[in-house]
Amino acid sequence: MVRQPHHGADSLWAATAPPAPVTGRLEGEVTAPIAIVGAGYTGLATALYLARAGIKAVVVEAEDVGFGASGRNGGHCTPTFHFRADHSLATIRAQYGARAAPLIALQTGAAERVFGLIAQYNIDCEAVRVGCLHAAHRPGAMRLLEAKHADYAALGRPCRLVDKAEMQTLTGANVFHGGWLYEDAGHLNPLGYARGLAAAALQEGARIFTRSPVAKIVRTGSNWRVTTPSGAVTAERVVIATGAYSGAAWPRLERAYAGIAIASAATAPLDAAARAAILPGNHHLVDTRPEPFGIKYDGHGRLTTAVVVSGRRGADRGYTERLLTERLQWTWPQIGAVRWQHYWLCTIDVRPELLPRLFEVAPGVLGIVGFSGRGVPTATALGSVVADYLGGASEHALPIPIEPLRPVPRLTKLAARVMMPYFRFKDRRAIRRDGLEVPRGY
Numbered sequence: 001m002v003r004q005p006h007h008g009a010d011s012l013w014a015a016t017a018p019p020a021p022v023t024g025r026l027e028g029e030v031t032a033p034i035a036i037v038g039a040g041y042t043g044l045a046t047a048l049y050l051a052r053a054g055i056k057a058v059v060v061e062a063e064d065v066g067f068g069a070s071g072r073n074g075g076h077c078t079p080t081f082h083f084r085a086d087h088s089l090a091t092i093r094a095q096y097g098a099r100a101a102p103l104i105a106l107q108t109g110a111a112e113r114v115f116g117l118i119a120q121y122n123i124d125c126e127a128v129r130v131g132c133l134h135a136a137h138r139p140g141a142m143r144l145l146e147a148k149h150a151d152y153a154a155l156g157r158p159c160r161l162v163d164k165a166e167m168q169t170l171t172g173a174n175v176f177h178g179g180w181l182y183e184d185a186g187h188l189n190p191l192g193y194a195r196g197l198a199a200a201a202l203q204e205g206a207r208i209f210t211r212s213p214v215a216k217i218v219r220t221g222s223n224w225r226v227t228t229p230s231g232a233v234t235a236e237r238v239v240i241a242t243g244a245y246s247g248a249a250w251p252r253l254e255r256a257y258a259g260i261a262i263a264s265a266a267t268a269p270l271d272a273a274a275r276a277a278i279l280p281g282n283h284h285l286v287d288t289r290p291e292p293f294g295i296k297y298d299g300h301g302r303l304t305t306a307v308v309v310s311g312r313r314g315a316d317r318g319y320t321e322r323l324l325t326e327r328l329q330w331t332w333p334q335i336g337a338v339r340w341q342h343y344w345l346c347t348i349d350v351r352p353e354l355l356p357r358l359f360e361v362a363p364g365v366l367g368i369v370g371f372s373g374r375g376v377p378t379a380t381a382l383g384s385v386v387a388d389y390l391g392g393a394s395e396h397a398l399p400i401p402i403e404p405l406r407p408v409p410r411l412t413k414l415a416a417r418v419m420m421p422y423f424r425f426k427d428r429r430a431i432r433r434d435g436l437e438v439p440r441g442y
């Protein structure tokens, strides 16, 4: 069992998202063609796309819509593959062969899909679509961004390299050594988006039950019975979309990802002068550190950012807020005093290949995990793939194969906690070798 940090009661998004649609507990016996466990982006997008195809699934959620990572993430919607150097399109093509082209099209089209759903269903989630700034934290990191740019520009995606001077104009900071602007990206209130997806799925005819933890999923003849404390769904097929919160529903699924705990924090709203001086174009920003520094505004001018939990980082709120204050003041000295308002924890489901997998954990039961920090675009898009498959599309036509469960190597689980401090140490050494000051709050 992955140890979960406590629920983000002090989450910015819980304090600011519009209310969820009204849903109730699962009571008694229900039948449906498909039962979906988990009301995060994966489960909700699957239910939405299924309903649009005329298949009315039932979603069963242990807590509330968006309780997991979908309601507590950073809200960045960046439809590229991971920033890591070894996640080039060449790597994707080598790994996925004939599926690579549809997979790349799915991922690079995912912001269009997310913002399209937001417009179509009038989802109130502070949606902003102005692009993502990838910032080089040391001069050598520009090589990585140049390679990323070459990859995506060759696909015809809207993006451009940005020199140090323009980076200063776009960010208000003079600590970056250039950057890459990926224009087809945006950001949003993640819980607002999850709740909006739930409302859209209901509108299209799906059913959603909350406060209904699935305790077991068992075969009954040719069907599956998905049981909660007060009811059960009998369905031909089951989708387990429990992300990093997998456990009771299908315990073996926990072996298929490494859970990395993340602490997120949000400042109080900045005043107009600070807002005009810091990320004035309202881009979301991610830098090239091994543990990236990601930051964005919410819809009320609060800056929100996060760190991987390791040692006192993340686990000790006061310590982490001081570290993040140093980081913000080093990056933007003009920010002045920083007042933190919200602080919450959550867990990411990481696969070594940094892409989600579709596991057939039993005949007719799919388990979907491994978004590795890219769920806003990727889980939304994958919902359409899963719906296509359940609607009758051939497995060969899918951009991601359906496979037997593949556990992550033990080392991946360790890497999360142990390797990150080592990568930071190595990166600080490289920064010193460049003759630069190590960023404060690093």
Ligand SMILES: Cc1cc2nc3c(=O)[nH]c(=O)nc-3n(C[C@H](O)[C@H](O)[C@H](O)COP(=O)(O)OP(=O)(O)OC[C@H]3O[C@@H](n4cnc5c(N)ncnc54)[C@H](O)[C@@H]3O)c2cc1C
Pocket (backbone or CB within 6 Å): 037, 038, 039, 040, 041, 042, 043, 060, 061, 062, 063, 064, 065, 066, 067, 068, 069, 070, 071, 072, 073, 074, 075, 076, 077, 078, 212, 213, 214, 215, 241, 242, 243, 244, 245, 246, 247, 248, 249, 262, 263, 264, 306, 346, 347, 348, 368, 371, 372, 373, 374, 375, 376, 377, 378, 379
């Ligand atoms: C701190 C953080 C920051 C992130 N930032 C970003 C970002 O900026 N951009 C981005 O694209 N992605 C980001 N991600 C990743 C993204 O949030 C996830 O990939 C995505 O939300 C996964 O969605 P999901 O539906 O698969 O899982 P989840 O949203 O975790 O949903 C799983 C649901 O299953 C439910 N569940 C579990 N067990 C049961 C059970 N037995 N019975 C019933 N229900 C059950 C849980 O309660 C939960 O609601 C971030 C993740 C974290 C943790």
